[in-house]
Amino acid sequence: MKLKELMTDNVHCCSPRDTVSEAAKMMRGINVGIIPVCEGEQLIGVITDRDIVLNVVAEGKDANRVLIENCMSSTVVTSHPEMDAHEAAELMSEHQVRRLPVVEKGQLVGIVSIGDLATVGIHENEAGRALSEISVPSRPH
Structure with missing residues (x-):
């Protein structure tokens, strides 16, 4: 099955110049833990609930003053609408x-989660393996 058949295509985005507080409120409002950060339709990063906790809350910064561009993840692993769900599960696993x-032609067109893959019965093994590999805690070397 292709990602275009599984992905959420009504994706809310933030601007890099929005505040972290605005992103957190959006996350709460739509019940997600990640918001893509876009300049127009161009994906330039993501902000996650983890980014907010580690880079703002834990540092004692004011979420009403910190801009998303100052704490977002700008290195983002992406997929494309024609990608097979098996390949997406492998990519998720590989990059944890x-x-x-x-993304299609540089523009954000949707988002797919490990949960989306798990809802497709034929992908239970791949999604389960990817999730277990993603969830392995990192260990000191």
């Missing part, structure tokens, strides 16, 4: 991510 923005 739970969500993949779906």
